[in-house]
Amino acid sequence: MVKARTSAAELVETGHVRVNGEREKSPGHAVKLGDVITVALDRTVRVLRVTSFSERRGDAASARELYEELGTRN
Template identity: 70%
Template sequence: MDRQRLDKWLWHARVVKARTSAAALVEGGQVRVNGGRQKSPGHGIKVGDVITVALDHAIRVMKVEGFSERRGDATSARVLYTDLQHPPE
């Protein structure tokens, strides 16, 4: 798989609890891909894209590292991205 829907990836990466919440975030203009605001939950993202998400009182910046066929636990979700705000030391 070389691309995945933005809302599906946000859900699989456990950024939100439900896919409908991911779609609402995107449609509400709260998600940027490579600096450009996205309004389509079906926008295709690829490995290497930088996703910026405005959540309640925080901003998350993540680099897409991979995709998943299913939503897994937090450990499996963690390998889908690199956190650019808190890089490993």
């Protein structure tokens, strides 16, 4: 969704992220397999399901393999 952890943390802190339908307030909140993440970003809302985790940080292509896109709304 965003390139840097600080940008991701800012999205959470400003109320643009939900985990399983509940607004998340803590950037450090751990997610579990199967959790549904909703992100409001640039006039678009993306809904994703966590399908896997990675041992280490990778590029955007690797990150896309860790979730399933459930929908996008404008």
